[in-house]
Amino acid sequence: MQTRSLSARDQQVIWHPYTQMHTAPAPVAIVRGAGALLFDEEDNSYIDATSSWWVNIHGHAHPHIAQRLAAQALQLQHVIFSGYTHPPAVHLAEQLLEILPDNQRRVFYSDNGSTAVEVALKMAIQYWDNKGSRKHTFLAFKNAYHGDTFGAMSVSGRSAFTRVFDELLFEVQFIDLPTPENISRLKEEVNALLASGVAAFIFEPLLQGAGGMLMYEAAPFEELLQHCVSKDILLIADEVMTGFGRTGKNFAMEHVQTKPDMICLSKGLTGGSMALGITTCTAAIYEAFLSNDKLKTLFHGHSFTANPLACAVALASLELFTAKDCAEQRQRINEKHRVFLQELQEMKAIKNPRLLGTVLAFEVATPNADGYTNKLADHLHQFFRDRRVMLRPLGNTLYVLPPYCITDEQLDRVYECIREMVASLP
Ligand SMILES: *Cc1c(COP(=O)(O)O)cnc(C)c1O
Numbered sequence: 001m002q003t004r005s006l007s008a009r010d011q012q013v014i015w016h017p018y019t020q021m022h023t024a025p026a027p028v029a030i031v032r033g034a035g036a037l038l039f040d041e042e043d044n045s046y047i048d049a050t051s052s053w054w055v056n057i058h059g060h061a062h063p064h065i066a067q068r069l070a071a072q073a074l075q076l077q078h079v080i081f082s083g084y085t086h087p088p089a090v091h092l093a094e095q096l097l098e099i100l101p102d103n104q105r106r107v108f109y110s111d112n113g114s115t116a117v118e119v120a121l122k123m124a125i126q127y128w129d130n131k132g133s134r135k136h137t138f139l140a141f142k143n144a145y146h147g148d149t150f151g152a153m154s155v156s157g158r159s160a161f162t163r164v165f166d167e168l169l170f171e172v173q174f175i176d177l178p179t180p181e182n183i184s185r186l187k188e189e190v191n192a193l194l195a196s197g198v199a200a201f202i203f204e205p206l207l208q209g210a211g212g213m214l215m216y217e218a219a220p221f222e223e224l225l226q227h228c229v230s231k232d233i234l235l236i237a238d239e240v241m242t243g244f245g246r247t248g249k250n251f252a253m254e255h256v257q258t259k260p261d262m263i264c265l266s267k268g269l270t271g272g273s274m275a276l277g278i279t280t281c282t283a284a285i286y287e288a289f290l291s292n293d294k295l296k297t298l299f300h301g302h303s304f305t306a307n308p309l310a311c312a313v314a315l316a317s318l319e320l321f322t323a324k325d326c327a328e329q330r331q332r333i334n335e336k337h338r339v340f341l342q343e344l345q346e347m348k349a350i351k352n353p354r355l356l357g358t359v360l361a362f363e364v365a366t367p368n369a370d371g372y373t374n375k376l377a378d379h380l381h382q383f384f385r386d387r388r389v390m391l392r393p394l395g396n397t398l399y400v401l402p403p404y405c406i407t408d409e410q411l412d413r414v415y416e417c418i419r420e421m422v423a424s425l426p
Pocket residue numbers: 112113114115117145146147148204209210238239240241242266267
C-alpha cells in the first residue's frame with residue numbers, strides 16, 4: 001500500500017516544466033476539477049484563475065466534453081492521417097473555417113502550440129521556395145513568445161528562456177511593439193530589412209502572453225500589418241493564446257481589418273482538455289504547394305496529427321464556445337475586471353494595470369528590474385497558493401485569466417486576495 005502522499009512520490013520521479021526543482025516547493029496534487037475549481041488530495045478547492053496555463057475556457061471536467069470524448073473513444077481513438085481521414089477532423093475543420101477570418105481555407109493539424117508555429121514557419125519558407133524565391137528571414141516582436149521547440153524559440157524574443165540556446169537559433173529580426181509614436185520608425189526598419197529576404201512576420205495579435213501579458217493598440221498594429229502586406233511579407237497570426245475569445249472577440253485578429261495568411265491555434269482549441277494544434281492558411285499559400293513535383297510537398301507531420309479524440313473534444317468545446325451564453329460570460333468577466341482595474345489604478349504598489357477581454361494584468365512595483373526572473377515571483381506564487389488561488393506570476397507581472405465559467409463570487413475572491421497581497425507588500 002502507498003502511504004506517502006502523491007506529492008512526495010512525485011518529487012522522487014518527476015521533472016516539472018519551467019520549474020527549478022532544487023528550490024521549488026512540493027507540487028500540489030490535484031485529483032479532480034469542476035468548473036473553475038480544482039481539488040487537491042484533501043479535497044481543498046483552488047480557484048483556477050489562470051485557466052491551467054491559459055488553456056481552459058469552459059471549466060474542468062465539463063460533462064459535455066467528457067461525454068463526447070468517451071463516445072469518440074468507443075468509436076475510433078486514432079488513425080494515421082496521411083492517406084486516411086476521419087469524421088471529427090473533417091467536421092472540426094469545417095466548423096473552424098466558419099468562424100475564422102474568411103480568407104482562411106485550409107486546416108493543417110498537429111498536436112500543440114509550438115508545432116502549430118513550426119508548421120506556419122515551414123509553410124512560409126517553402127511557400128516562397130515553391131514560387132522560386134529564397135526568403136529566409138522572419139520578422140517578430142521583441143518579447144514575443146511562440147513556443148519552446150527550436151523554430152518557435154528562434155522567433156521568440158531572446159530571454160532567460162532562450163539564453164543557453166541563442167547561438168543555435170536561426171536569425172530573426174525583432175522590432176518593438178507598435179505605438180502611434182514609433183510606427184513611422186518601425187516601417188522604416190521593415191524597409192531596411194527587405195533586402196535580407198523577409199518570408200513572414202509572426203506575431204501574437206494585441207496581447208503578448210509569456211512575454212509579460214503586454215498589450216498593444218490595434219491602430220498602429222494595423223498600420224504595421226498593412227505595411228508588411230505592401231512589401232510582400234506573409235502574416236502569421238499566432239493565436240495560440242489569444243484565440244477562442246480571450247481578447248473579447250472570437251479571435252484577436254478581428255480587432256483589425258487586415259487578414260493574416262496563416263493562423264496558429266492550440267490552448268483553448270480543445271477547451272483545455274486535450275493536446276491539439278492547428279495551422280490554417282489561405283488558398284494562395286495552399287495552392288503554392290500543389291504540383292506534380294513531389295519536392296513541393298509540405299513534408300511535415302506528427303504521429304498524433306489530428307488525433308480523433310482531440311478533434312472530437314475540440315468540436316464539443318466549439319459547440320459550447322459558439323453558444324450565446326459563452327459570449328455573455330466573457331462580457332461579464334470583462335465588466336468585473338474593468339471595475340477592479342479602476343481600483344488597481346489607485347494602488348501605489350501597482351504599475352501599468354491593463355485589460356483586454358478576459359485578461360487583467362499589472363506589475364507589482366519592486367526595487368528589482370521587471371521581468372521573468374524577478375525574485376518576487378516565487379513569493380507571489382506561494383502567497384496565492386496559500387490562499388488556494390492559482391495565480392502564477394510572470395516575474396513581477398500578475399495576471400488574471402480565468403475560465404469563462406468562473407463565478408462572480410470566485411472572481412471576487414481572486415480580487416480580494418490581490419488586495420491582501422498588495423496590503424502585505426513592504
Ligand atoms: C503557449 C503558446 C505557444 C506554445 O504552445 P505549446 O502548446 O505550449 O507548445 C505558442 N504561442 C503562444 C502565443 C503561446 O501562448
